Amino acid sequence: MAALSVPVLSFPHHPKVPNSSTVNNDLRFPYYPLLSLIDQCTSLNQLKQIHARMLRTGLFFDPFSASKLITVSALSSFSSLDYARLVFDQIPQPNLYSWNTLIRAYASSSDPVRGIFVFLLLLDRCRESPNKFTFPFVIKAASELKASQVGRGFHGMVMKSSLASDVFILNSLVHFYGSCGDLDSAYRVFRNIPRKDVVSWNSMIKAFVQGDCPDEAFQLFREMEMENVKPNDVTMVGVLSACGKKADIEFGRWLCSYIQRNGIAVNLTLNNAMLDMYVKCGSIEDAKELFDTMPEKDVVSWTTMLDGYTRMGDYDEAQRVFEAMPNEDIAAWNVRISSYEQNGKPKEALAVFHKLQVSKSAKPDEVTLVSSLSACSQLGAIDPGRWIHVYIKRQGFKLNCHLTTSLIDMYAKCGDLEKALEVFYSVERKDVYVWSAMIAGLAMHGRGRDAIDYFSEMLKAKVKPNAVTFTNILCACSHSGLVEEGTGLFHQMEPVYGVVPGVKHYACMVDMLGRSGRLQEALEFIEKMPIAPTASIWGALLGACRLHGNVELAEHACSKLLELDPRNHGAYVLLSNIYAKTDKWDQVSRLRKVMRDSGIKKEPGCSSIEVNGIVHEFLVGDNSHPLCKDIYKKLDEIAAKLKVIGYVPNKSHLLQFVEEEDMKEQALNLHSEKLAIAFGLISTVPSQPIRVVKNLRVCGDCHSVAKLISKVYEREILLRDRYRFHHFKGGHCSCMDYW
């Protein structure tokens, strides 16, 4: 142990012999002072020195002493699991304590699966059987991994052993089943715990909260009181969280006073839980008041406040909170990114992501990437999306199901279905969300048949479809006119797959029937629905009426829709389009007056196009773009070229715009999607497809024009509208004009 560059410990030399008359002949304790030094270690290097000394003195081969070394290397503040493992592997016959310590350390590490491997090794190599300490550790590893089969196996082993009524182990199992989302099993274990303690109750309450059953959590809280088990701070954290889910501020306030009245110790975590409850119940005032009086705050407190302000849409105050935060935790960045992304401000979300990159104050994590990818999807911005994909690869992020789903969604919504499929096939583990995202991607691109095939593949892979899967597959059938197939699947939902159809599924069915011209059937379907039709149901019927020019039914659907949602501008626009299509001009102007009088405005059509990573936005008749002259010149050229090949503008689409001030700008030529396409033609190379995203449904005339442009200019155009993709190539569109 010559050159040591670290603070060197002064080793006690040989233990002092107290006095010659009472010589300590007990050879079990000759090096005891060295052992007590282990506890005083403050760095790994010091520990290594002791380890070396232990090897030299032979103390290392005393199982008790070796276990002490394991404990410190695996669990201290300066611990190194890899070092602990090296030490462990050198011990000839580790005792059960050492095994347990290693499993414990792995279970709470970033790689809990190693805890399970060590457990298996233990079964094979250790003379002793796992004990009441082993199981809580290894079950915790299974919970972390949500390894439901493995955990179930541990449960079986426990039941066969003499530990079947150990409350610690049973509590661990409740927690385990809760984290796997298996509430039934969690509850079964809970009910069978012979002497429940407060942790048993807390674990089950938490399981209910996690499993989105806040009412059951409250119920258990009451039952616990009746059984005279005193709730503690952890109980309250769980119940407050349930309260946030219910957004029940009254009950939340009652819980806060309950905490006071019962003298439950309030620590930082409990304060944070109260803060979170106030925020989720929409009372930022209560949250602020509590926050200002909290004696101690951590990154969770700050992040919760930040979340509170963004929920209220108060981005300025959120910005102030963010700037006041003592350190820029990644969670805080994530709140900002996802709040923009979820409130329809994807550009702002990506701007924050960019700032994070520049500032380097925190390292993006999986949540950051998922939210940012979703922002790219919304924008249809494939360049930043690709950049993030490369980033994921370079940083060595494991493609878990969350990230895979986001990547598939991003590529599909940015028009690159092939790349989405590539990602899909590149991963081995596909959960129901990954499959559903792929089915949605196929649906969006008009590949309904393929979507159905993927759905069957998914069933073969033993993945159980959920409500999202059915929304996507029904949407696929609807977009591709596969009425028989869609109807068949719809009727199988509940009896075969146990998924109760929701309003979205009914809306898909109305859309599917209506689109294919079976309007009367669609109406009957609505009338027979077991749930009350919502605005979206009538909206789907109205859309179908527009497609097939059925004025009478349209008026009925529209009046129903406006009963439910009086300010739905879409309804007015659709109805006025139907009137225009059927030459009912007096009705068009009547509707226009109603809209004007009630101050209902049409959502302005807006198309965006991404060129070299920059997103350009166009409104109808937009003059604000720096290259606007060139764009209009190009539009004239297009108009001339198309005229030559016999194109006649379809004037009925003019009447999408019912407001007077829009009248001047109504020329079809000035629709936002045409402006964006023209800009794409002058600013990108011919080999590059033109990618346009429109916020509304694409206009019929623009659809015809885009088809012709794709032929005349030999350019691929990818146009995403509110509902689907249109892939124009050689004069045809991927939607086969069924949209």
Added chain:
DNA sequence: GTAGGGTTAG
């Protein structure tokens, strides 16, 4: 000498 339950971001 070992244990189980807790707050934020998708």
